[in-house]
Amino acid sequence: MAIRDPESKKRSLLDAALSEFAANGLVGTRADAIAARAGCSTGLVYTYFGSKEGLFDAVLDDITERTVELMPITADDLPGYAVRLYEAGTASPEVDRFVAWYELERDGDREGRESVADAMREKIAEVAAAQQAGRVSARLGAAELVLAVQTIARMWATPPSDVVAAAGVSEAARREAVRTAVETLTAP
Structure with a gap:
Protein backbone atom coordinates (compact mmCIF):
# COMPACT_ATOMS: atom_id res chain seq x y z
CA MET A 1 0.00 0.00 0.00
CA MET A 71 19.46 34.48 4.09
CA PRO A 72 18.05 36.64 6.86
CA ILE A 73 19.00 40.26 6.67
CA THR A 74 21.68 41.37 9.08
CA ALA A 75 21.56 45.14 9.38
CA ASP A 76 25.01 45.21 10.95
CA ASP A 77 26.42 43.33 7.95
CA LEU A 78 24.50 44.54 4.91
CA PRO A 79 27.52 43.94 2.63
CA GLY A 80 27.60 40.28 3.75
CA TYR A 81 23.84 40.00 3.27
CA ALA A 82 24.18 41.39 -0.27
CA VAL A 83 26.95 38.93 -1.09
CA ARG A 84 24.84 36.03 0.22
CA LEU A 85 21.95 37.17 -2.01
CA TYR A 86 24.33 37.48 -4.97
CA GLU A 87 25.72 33.98 -4.35
CA ALA A 88 22.23 32.52 -4.03
CA GLY A 89 21.26 34.11 -7.35
CA THR A 90 24.38 32.71 -8.99
CA ALA A 91 23.68 29.25 -7.57
CA SER A 92 19.99 29.31 -8.57
CA PRO A 93 19.52 31.48 -11.67
CA GLU A 94 16.06 30.00 -12.21
CA VAL A 95 14.86 32.06 -9.23
CA ASP A 96 15.84 35.32 -10.95
CA ARG A 97 14.22 34.13 -14.18
CA PHE A 98 11.05 33.17 -12.32
CA VAL A 99 10.90 36.57 -10.60
CA ALA A 100 11.34 38.31 -13.96
CA TRP A 101 8.45 36.28 -15.40
CA TYR A 102 6.37 37.00 -12.31
CA GLU A 103 6.87 40.74 -12.72
CA LEU A 104 6.04 40.57 -16.42
CA GLU A 105 2.96 38.42 -16.09
CA ARG A 106 1.44 39.28 -12.70
CA ASP A 107 2.56 42.76 -11.71
CA GLY A 108 -0.38 44.71 -13.08
CA ASP A 109 -3.19 42.37 -12.02
CA ARG A 110 -2.48 41.65 -8.39
CA GLU A 111 -2.69 43.30 -5.02
CA GLY A 112 0.73 42.06 -3.97
CA ARG A 113 1.82 38.99 -2.10
CA GLU A 114 1.48 39.17 1.68
CA SER A 115 4.59 36.99 2.10
CA VAL A 116 6.64 39.56 0.19
CA ALA A 117 5.14 42.49 2.11
CA ASP A 118 5.82 40.80 5.46
CA ALA A 119 9.42 40.01 4.52
CA MET A 120 10.04 43.58 3.38
CA ARG A 121 8.48 45.09 6.53
CA GLU A 122 10.79 42.97 8.68
CA LYS A 123 13.87 43.96 6.68
CA ILE A 124 12.95 47.64 6.73
CA ALA A 125 12.33 47.58 10.49
CA GLU A 126 15.71 45.96 11.16
CA VAL A 127 17.55 48.48 8.98
CA ALA A 128 15.61 51.40 10.50
CA ALA A 129 16.64 50.28 14.00
CA ALA A 130 20.29 50.05 12.91
CA GLN A 131 20.03 53.52 11.36
CA GLN A 132 18.55 54.96 14.55
CA ALA A 133 21.39 53.41 16.54
CA GLY A 134 23.91 54.98 14.15
CA ARG A 135 25.28 51.63 12.92
CA VAL A 136 24.06 52.09 9.33
CA SER A 137 23.97 55.17 7.14
CA ALA A 138 20.75 57.18 7.19
CA ARG A 139 21.50 58.97 3.90
CA LEU A 140 18.64 56.93 2.45
CA GLY A 141 15.47 55.90 4.24
CA ALA A 142 15.35 52.33 5.51
CA ALA A 143 13.02 51.15 2.71
CA GLU A 144 15.15 52.76 0.02
CA LEU A 145 18.29 51.30 1.53
CA VAL A 146 16.89 47.76 1.66
CA LEU A 147 15.81 48.00 -1.98
CA ALA A 148 19.17 49.46 -3.02
CA VAL A 149 21.06 46.64 -1.28
CA GLN A 150 18.85 44.01 -2.92
CA THR A 151 19.27 45.66 -6.32
CA ILE A 152 23.04 45.78 -5.96
CA ALA A 153 23.03 42.09 -5.01
CA ARG A 154 21.24 41.34 -8.30
CA MET A 155 23.20 43.80 -10.45
CA TRP A 156 25.02 41.06 -12.36
CA ALA A 157 21.79 39.14 -13.02
CA THR A 158 19.71 41.94 -14.50
CA PRO A 159 21.61 42.91 -17.67
CA PRO A 160 21.64 40.52 -20.63
CA SER A 161 24.30 37.84 -20.21
CA ASP A 162 26.25 39.08 -23.24
CA VAL A 163 26.55 42.51 -21.60
CA VAL A 164 27.89 40.91 -18.42
CA ALA A 165 30.29 38.74 -20.48
CA ALA A 166 31.52 41.78 -22.41
CA ALA A 167 32.37 43.48 -19.12
CA GLY A 168 34.98 40.77 -18.58
CA VAL A 169 34.60 40.81 -14.80
CA SER A 170 35.51 37.60 -12.98
CA GLU A 171 33.18 35.90 -10.53
CA ALA A 172 35.38 36.95 -7.60
CA ALA A 173 35.45 40.55 -8.83
CA ARG A 174 31.65 40.57 -9.19
CA ARG A 175 31.25 39.39 -5.62
CA GLU A 176 33.71 42.02 -4.42
CA ALA A 177 31.91 44.73 -6.42
CA VAL A 178 28.67 43.84 -4.64
CA ARG A 179 30.38 43.97 -1.24
CA THR A 180 32.18 47.25 -1.94
CA ALA A 181 29.12 48.99 -3.36
CA VAL A 182 27.01 48.07 -0.34
CA GLU A 183 29.82 48.98 2.09
CA THR A 184 30.05 52.40 0.45
CA LEU A 185 26.29 52.89 0.55
CA THR A 186 25.72 51.74 4.12
CA ALA A 187 28.75 53.01 6.05
CA PRO A 188 27.64 55.40 8.81
Missing part, protein backbone atom coordinates in the same frame (compact mmCIF):
# COMPACT_ATOMS: atom_id res chain seq x y z
CA ALA A 2 1.35 3.39 -1.02
CA ILE A 3 2.00 5.93 1.73
CA ARG A 4 0.46 9.34 1.12
CA ASP A 5 2.76 12.25 1.75
CA PRO A 6 0.98 15.44 0.72
CA GLU A 7 3.79 17.74 1.91
CA SER A 8 6.32 15.87 -0.20
CA LYS A 9 4.01 16.08 -3.22
CA LYS A 10 3.51 19.83 -2.67
CA ARG A 11 7.27 20.30 -2.41
CA SER A 12 7.78 18.33 -5.62
CA LEU A 13 5.17 20.43 -7.39
CA LEU A 14 6.71 23.70 -6.14
CA ASP A 15 10.19 22.64 -7.28
CA ALA A 16 8.94 21.44 -10.66
CA ALA A 17 6.85 24.58 -11.09
CA LEU A 18 9.85 26.81 -10.37
CA SER A 19 11.79 25.09 -13.16
CA GLU A 20 8.92 25.15 -15.65
CA PHE A 21 7.80 28.72 -14.89
CA ALA A 22 11.42 29.99 -14.97
CA ALA A 23 11.84 28.50 -18.43
CA ASN A 24 8.46 29.38 -19.93
CA GLY A 25 6.58 31.86 -17.75
CA LEU A 26 3.01 31.41 -16.58
CA VAL A 27 1.35 31.52 -19.97
CA GLY A 28 3.88 29.23 -21.64
CA THR A 29 3.79 26.56 -18.94
CA ARG A 30 1.29 23.72 -18.88
CA ALA A 31 0.04 22.18 -15.64
CA ASP A 32 0.59 18.71 -17.03
CA ALA A 33 4.26 19.51 -17.70
CA ILE A 34 4.69 20.60 -14.08
CA ALA A 35 2.95 17.47 -12.84
CA ALA A 36 5.03 15.20 -15.09
CA ARG A 37 8.27 16.82 -13.87
CA ALA A 38 7.09 16.38 -10.27
CA GLY A 39 6.03 12.79 -10.84
CA CYS A 40 2.46 13.62 -9.82
CA SER A 41 -0.95 13.69 -11.43
CA THR A 42 -2.09 16.94 -13.00
CA GLY A 43 -5.07 16.90 -10.66
CA LEU A 44 -2.76 17.51 -7.69
CA VAL A 45 -1.87 20.93 -9.09
CA TYR A 46 -5.52 21.86 -8.74
CA THR A 47 -6.07 19.99 -5.47
CA TYR A 48 -3.18 21.71 -3.69
CA PHE A 49 -3.05 25.10 -5.40
CA GLY A 50 -6.49 25.62 -6.98
CA SER A 51 -5.12 26.59 -10.38
CA LYS A 52 -1.93 27.02 -12.37
CA GLU A 53 -2.05 30.71 -11.38
CA GLY A 54 -2.38 29.72 -7.72
CA LEU A 55 0.71 27.55 -8.10
CA PHE A 56 2.55 30.45 -9.76
CA ASP A 57 1.76 32.63 -6.73
CA ALA A 58 2.69 29.79 -4.34
CA VAL A 59 6.11 29.53 -6.00
CA LEU A 60 6.76 33.22 -5.28
CA ASP A 61 5.64 32.74 -1.67
CA ASP A 62 7.94 29.73 -1.37
CA ILE A 63 10.92 31.62 -2.80
CA THR A 64 10.25 34.48 -0.39
CA GLU A 65 9.96 32.20 2.64
CA ARG A 66 13.09 30.23 1.76
CA THR A 67 15.09 33.40 1.12
CA VAL A 68 14.09 34.87 4.48
CA GLU A 69 14.91 31.59 6.22
CA LEU A 70 18.23 30.91 4.48
Whole structure:
Protein backbone atom coordinates (compact mmCIF):
# COMPACT_ATOMS: atom_id res chain seq x y z
CA MET A 1 0.00 0.00 0.00
CA ALA A 2 1.35 3.39 -1.02
CA ILE A 3 2.00 5.93 1.73
CA ARG A 4 0.46 9.34 1.12
CA ASP A 5 2.76 12.25 1.75
CA PRO A 6 0.98 15.44 0.72
CA GLU A 7 3.79 17.74 1.91
CA SER A 8 6.32 15.87 -0.20
CA LYS A 9 4.01 16.08 -3.22
CA LYS A 10 3.51 19.83 -2.67
CA ARG A 11 7.27 20.30 -2.41
CA SER A 12 7.78 18.33 -5.62
CA LEU A 13 5.17 20.43 -7.39
CA LEU A 14 6.71 23.70 -6.14
CA ASP A 15 10.19 22.64 -7.28
CA ALA A 16 8.94 21.44 -10.66
CA ALA A 17 6.85 24.58 -11.09
CA LEU A 18 9.85 26.81 -10.37
CA SER A 19 11.79 25.09 -13.16
CA GLU A 20 8.92 25.15 -15.65
CA PHE A 21 7.80 28.72 -14.89
CA ALA A 22 11.42 29.99 -14.97
CA ALA A 23 11.84 28.50 -18.43
CA ASN A 24 8.46 29.38 -19.93
CA GLY A 25 6.58 31.86 -17.75
CA LEU A 26 3.01 31.41 -16.58
CA VAL A 27 1.35 31.52 -19.97
CA GLY A 28 3.88 29.23 -21.64
CA THR A 29 3.79 26.56 -18.94
CA ARG A 30 1.29 23.72 -18.88
CA ALA A 31 0.04 22.18 -15.64
CA ASP A 32 0.59 18.71 -17.03
CA ALA A 33 4.26 19.51 -17.70
CA ILE A 34 4.69 20.60 -14.08
CA ALA A 35 2.95 17.47 -12.84
CA ALA A 36 5.03 15.20 -15.09
CA ARG A 37 8.27 16.82 -13.87
CA ALA A 38 7.09 16.38 -10.27
CA GLY A 39 6.03 12.79 -10.84
CA CYS A 40 2.46 13.62 -9.82
CA SER A 41 -0.95 13.69 -11.43
CA THR A 42 -2.09 16.94 -13.00
CA GLY A 43 -5.07 16.90 -10.66
CA LEU A 44 -2.76 17.51 -7.69
CA VAL A 45 -1.87 20.93 -9.09
CA TYR A 46 -5.52 21.86 -8.74
CA THR A 47 -6.07 19.99 -5.47
CA TYR A 48 -3.18 21.71 -3.69
CA PHE A 49 -3.05 25.10 -5.40
CA GLY A 50 -6.49 25.62 -6.98
CA SER A 51 -5.12 26.59 -10.38
CA LYS A 52 -1.93 27.02 -12.37
CA GLU A 53 -2.05 30.71 -11.38
CA GLY A 54 -2.38 29.72 -7.72
CA LEU A 55 0.71 27.55 -8.10
CA PHE A 56 2.55 30.45 -9.76
CA ASP A 57 1.76 32.63 -6.73
CA ALA A 58 2.69 29.79 -4.34
CA VAL A 59 6.11 29.53 -6.00
CA LEU A 60 6.76 33.22 -5.28
CA ASP A 61 5.64 32.74 -1.67
CA ASP A 62 7.94 29.73 -1.37
CA ILE A 63 10.92 31.62 -2.80
CA THR A 64 10.25 34.48 -0.39
CA GLU A 65 9.96 32.20 2.64
CA ARG A 66 13.09 30.23 1.76
CA THR A 67 15.09 33.40 1.12
CA VAL A 68 14.09 34.87 4.48
CA GLU A 69 14.91 31.59 6.22
CA LEU A 70 18.23 30.91 4.48
CA MET A 71 19.46 34.48 4.09
CA PRO A 72 18.05 36.64 6.86
CA ILE A 73 19.00 40.26 6.67
CA THR A 74 21.68 41.37 9.08
CA ALA A 75 21.56 45.14 9.38
CA ASP A 76 25.01 45.21 10.95
CA ASP A 77 26.42 43.33 7.95
CA LEU A 78 24.50 44.54 4.91
CA PRO A 79 27.52 43.94 2.63
CA GLY A 80 27.60 40.28 3.75
CA TYR A 81 23.84 40.00 3.27
CA ALA A 82 24.18 41.39 -0.27
CA VAL A 83 26.95 38.93 -1.09
CA ARG A 84 24.84 36.03 0.22
CA LEU A 85 21.95 37.17 -2.01
CA TYR A 86 24.33 37.48 -4.97
CA GLU A 87 25.72 33.98 -4.35
CA ALA A 88 22.23 32.52 -4.03
CA GLY A 89 21.26 34.11 -7.35
CA THR A 90 24.38 32.71 -8.99
CA ALA A 91 23.68 29.25 -7.57
CA SER A 92 19.99 29.31 -8.57
CA PRO A 93 19.52 31.48 -11.67
CA GLU A 94 16.06 30.00 -12.21
CA VAL A 95 14.86 32.06 -9.23
CA ASP A 96 15.84 35.32 -10.95
CA ARG A 97 14.22 34.13 -14.18
CA PHE A 98 11.05 33.17 -12.32
CA VAL A 99 10.90 36.57 -10.60
CA ALA A 100 11.34 38.31 -13.96
CA TRP A 101 8.45 36.28 -15.40
CA TYR A 102 6.37 37.00 -12.31
CA GLU A 103 6.87 40.74 -12.72
CA LEU A 104 6.04 40.57 -16.42
CA GLU A 105 2.96 38.42 -16.09
CA ARG A 106 1.44 39.28 -12.70
CA ASP A 107 2.56 42.76 -11.71
CA GLY A 108 -0.38 44.71 -13.08
CA ASP A 109 -3.19 42.37 -12.02
CA ARG A 110 -2.48 41.65 -8.39
CA GLU A 111 -2.69 43.30 -5.02
CA GLY A 112 0.73 42.06 -3.97
CA ARG A 113 1.82 38.99 -2.10
CA GLU A 114 1.48 39.17 1.68
CA SER A 115 4.59 36.99 2.10
CA VAL A 116 6.64 39.56 0.19
CA ALA A 117 5.14 42.49 2.11
CA ASP A 118 5.82 40.80 5.46
CA ALA A 119 9.42 40.01 4.52
CA MET A 120 10.04 43.58 3.38
CA ARG A 121 8.48 45.09 6.53
CA GLU A 122 10.79 42.97 8.68
CA LYS A 123 13.87 43.96 6.68
CA ILE A 124 12.95 47.64 6.73
CA ALA A 125 12.33 47.58 10.49
CA GLU A 126 15.71 45.96 11.16
CA VAL A 127 17.55 48.48 8.98
CA ALA A 128 15.61 51.40 10.50
CA ALA A 129 16.64 50.28 14.00
CA ALA A 130 20.29 50.05 12.91
CA GLN A 131 20.03 53.52 11.36
CA GLN A 132 18.55 54.96 14.55
CA ALA A 133 21.39 53.41 16.54
CA GLY A 134 23.91 54.98 14.15
CA ARG A 135 25.28 51.63 12.92
CA VAL A 136 24.06 52.09 9.33
CA SER A 137 23.97 55.17 7.14
CA ALA A 138 20.75 57.18 7.19
CA ARG A 139 21.50 58.97 3.90
CA LEU A 140 18.64 56.93 2.45
CA GLY A 141 15.47 55.90 4.24
CA ALA A 142 15.35 52.33 5.51
CA ALA A 143 13.02 51.15 2.71
CA GLU A 144 15.15 52.76 0.02
CA LEU A 145 18.29 51.30 1.53
CA VAL A 146 16.89 47.76 1.66
CA LEU A 147 15.81 48.00 -1.98
CA ALA A 148 19.17 49.46 -3.02
CA VAL A 149 21.06 46.64 -1.28
CA GLN A 150 18.85 44.01 -2.92
CA THR A 151 19.27 45.66 -6.32
CA ILE A 152 23.04 45.78 -5.96
CA ALA A 153 23.03 42.09 -5.01
CA ARG A 154 21.24 41.34 -8.30
CA MET A 155 23.20 43.80 -10.45
CA TRP A 156 25.02 41.06 -12.36
CA ALA A 157 21.79 39.14 -13.02
CA THR A 158 19.71 41.94 -14.50
CA PRO A 159 21.61 42.91 -17.67
CA PRO A 160 21.64 40.52 -20.63
CA SER A 161 24.30 37.84 -20.21
CA ASP A 162 26.25 39.08 -23.24
CA VAL A 163 26.55 42.51 -21.60
CA VAL A 164 27.89 40.91 -18.42
CA ALA A 165 30.29 38.74 -20.48
CA ALA A 166 31.52 41.78 -22.41
CA ALA A 167 32.37 43.48 -19.12
CA GLY A 168 34.98 40.77 -18.58
CA VAL A 169 34.60 40.81 -14.80
CA SER A 170 35.51 37.60 -12.98
CA GLU A 171 33.18 35.90 -10.53
CA ALA A 172 35.38 36.95 -7.60
CA ALA A 173 35.45 40.55 -8.83
CA ARG A 174 31.65 40.57 -9.19
CA ARG A 175 31.25 39.39 -5.62
CA GLU A 176 33.71 42.02 -4.42
CA ALA A 177 31.91 44.73 -6.42
CA VAL A 178 28.67 43.84 -4.64
CA ARG A 179 30.38 43.97 -1.24
CA THR A 180 32.18 47.25 -1.94
CA ALA A 181 29.12 48.99 -3.36
CA VAL A 182 27.01 48.07 -0.34
CA GLU A 183 29.82 48.98 2.09
CA THR A 184 30.05 52.40 0.45
CA LEU A 185 26.29 52.89 0.55
CA THR A 186 25.72 51.74 4.12
CA ALA A 187 28.75 53.01 6.05
CA PRO A 188 27.64 55.40 8.81
